[in-house]
Amino acid sequence: MSTLIKNGVIVTAEDIYKGDIYVEDEIITEIGLNIPKKADVVIDAEGKYVIPGGIDIHTHLNIHVGEVTASDDFYTGTVAAACGGTTCIVDHMGFGPKDCDLMHQVKVYHGYADGKAVIDYGFHGVIQHIDDNRLEELKKLVIEEGIPSSKMYLTYDFRLSDYEALRLLKRQKELGGITAVHCENNDSIKYLKEYFIKQGKTQPIYHALSRPTEVEGEAVNRMINLAKIAGDAPLYIVHLSTEIGLEYIKMARDRGQMVYAETCPQYLFLTEDKLRQPDGLKYIFSPPLRKEKDSTALWSGIKDGYIQTVATDHCPFFYKGEKQFGKDSFADCPNGGPGIEERIPLMFSEGVVKGRISINKFVDICSTAPAKISGLYPKKGHIAVGSDADMVLIDANKEVTITKDILHENVDYTMYEGFKVKGYPVLTMVRGEIIARNGQFVGKKGYGKFIKRHKINQL
Numbered sequence: 084m085s086t087l088i089k090n091g092v093i094v095t096a097e098d099i100y101k102g103d104i105y106v107e108d109e110i111i112t113e114i115g116l117n118i119p120k121k122a123d124v125v126i127d128a129e130g131k132y133v134i135p136g137g138i139d140i141h142t143h144l145n146i147h148v149g150e151v152t153a154s155d156d157f158y159t160g161t162v163a164a165a166c167g168g169t170t171c172i173v174d175h176m177g178f179g180p181k182d183c184d185l186m187h188q189v190k191v192y193h194g195y196a197d198g199k200a201v202i203d204y205g206f207h208g209v210i211q212h213i214d215d216n217r218l219e220e221l222k223k224l225v226i227e228e229g230i231p232s233s234k235m236y237l238t239y240d241f242r243l244s245d246y247e248a249l250r251l252l253k254r255q256k257e258l259g260g261i262t263a264v265h266c267e268n269n270d271s272i273k274y275l276k277e278y279f280i281k282q283g284k285t286q287p288i289y290h291a292l293s294r295p296t297e298v299e300g301e302a303v304n305r306m307i308n309l310a311k312i313a314g315d316a317p318l319y320i321v322h323l324s325t326e327i328g329l330e331y332i333k334m335a336r337d338r339g340q341m342v343y344a345e346t347c348p349q350y351l352f353l354t355e356d357k358l359r360q361p362d363g364l365k366y367i368f369s370p371p372l373r374k375e376k377d378s379t380a381l382w383s384g385i386k387d388g389y390i391q392t393v394a395t396d397h398c399p400f401f402y403k404g405e406k407q408f409g410k411d412s413f414a415d416c417p418n419g420g421p422g423i424e425e426r427i428p429l430m431f432s433e434g435v436v437k438g439r440i441s442i443n444k445f446v447d448i449c450s451t452a453p454a455k456i457s458g459l460y461p462k463k464g465h466i467a468v469g470s471d472a473d474m475v476l477i478d479a480n481k482e483v484t485i486t487k488d489i490l491h492e493n494v495d496y497t498m499y500e501g502f503k504v505k506g507y508p509v510l511t512m513v514r515g516e517i518i519a520r521n522g523q524f525v526g527k528k529g530y531g532k533f534i535k536r537h538k539i540n541q542l
């Protein structure tokens with residue numbers, strides 16, 4: 084099967100130029116002006132941007148948290164991703180039973196995803212405790228299973244101690260992997276939650292007030308120092324939400340430390356005021372929403388290269404369902420919100436169209452850098468001969484008002500209801516197959532493949 088994409092404006096993290104792209108089977112085999120070859124499928128991309136497919140390296144499809152399960156599974160979640168211009172995800176596996184080995188959740192997650200996902204996918208490992216056996220197993224995870232990144236937490240039930248974190252960081256470095264970390268200071272949250280709840284302060288805004296910016300700042304700073312102590316181990320800070328956290332990252336990167344940071348659209352476009360609304364439960368996730376000044380700092384961090392990636396932390400629960408567990412207290416509300424389908428349109432419109440970032444930077448933070456940091460590049464995250472034919476056509480003139488009704492996420496709200504965006508994905512291709520066109524899914528359940536990732540590329 085061959086496909087010719089004609090006359091598009093091809094955008095990579097570095098270049099922008101007009102040309103044709105020839106695809107044979109799953110791979111890009113030629114790029115040039117007026118490629119004279121015939122093809123089984125010809126796509127007219129005149130007037131459209133052709134970008135490498137979006138790569139979202141922070142999702143939680145089908146995750147079980149206590150008694151609740153995220154409402155998007157690997158089918159519905161990846162359909163939504165495809166319609167929003169994302170062609171590959173790396174999903175964070177949820178916690179398994181206490182003391183389980185590292186392979187436990189890998190098997191569980193293959194059961195969730197294989198035969199269901201419509202776009203390609205990988206998993207991040209989840210580290211619940213560290214001992215000699217876990218450190219030995221990490222080699223199998225990184226080398227044999229193709230999972231070179233794993234997440235550890237500084238809060239929640241299975242948080243690691245600093246001693247465990249040091250051992251993990253060191254081992255990941257030896258193996259060519261990377262440690263992703265959820266940075267929040269657990270004891271501060273515990274203390275502040277108790278403080279507010281004792282006073283009957285249980286409305287959604289107290290979710291944010293019990294996790295002030297220093298909760299993240301302290302944990303970011305601690306992890307950066309631990310990574311240094313562990314022999315300059317690479318560190319990936321997920322869902323960065325604060326200016327203070329960014330300041331620590333700046334300091335470390337300016338000193339040459341291999342620290343990478345991810346932020347998410349919710350921290351760029353929404354503020355904690357959302358938690359004061361009557362429907363504030365919709366916006367309960369961790370870390371919480373912040374103030375305008377944090378969002379402004381995060382945009383600067385992206386522009387200046389201190390923040391390398393924008394991912395979603397997509398973890399949806401129905402507002403009229405599980406989110407209502409929090410109606411009497413924020414502490415009982417499942418943490419998480421949707422966003423897998425809105426990321427690319429929001430970042431294009433609010434980022435590129437509004438002049439906050441260049442179109443190359445947009446491609447970099449939404450596709451190329453995530454691919455590099457997670458060991459997918461240059462198979463994914465790039466438009467080049469030999470890369471997978473994962474591409475998205477963006478119509479820069481298409482104006483769309485984001486509402487729940489136009490989205491495919493299996494949840495009853497979007498956090499961006501009423502946002503007007505200019506520029507929207509109009510075609511999504513994964514390994515040479517068109518799987519979404521003009522907001523409609525046209526692919527096949529189970530087409531997505533598990534991608535064994537390689538060692539991380541340093542940026």
Ligand code: URP
Pocket residue numbers: 143265367368369370396398418419420
């Ligand atoms: O509230 C959130 N973000 N839920 C998902 C789990 C996590 O910590 O990323």
Ligand code: ZN
Pocket residue numbers: 265321322369
């Ligand atoms: Zn997290």
Ligand code: ZN
Pocket residue numbers: 141142143175396398
């Ligand atoms: Zn998450």
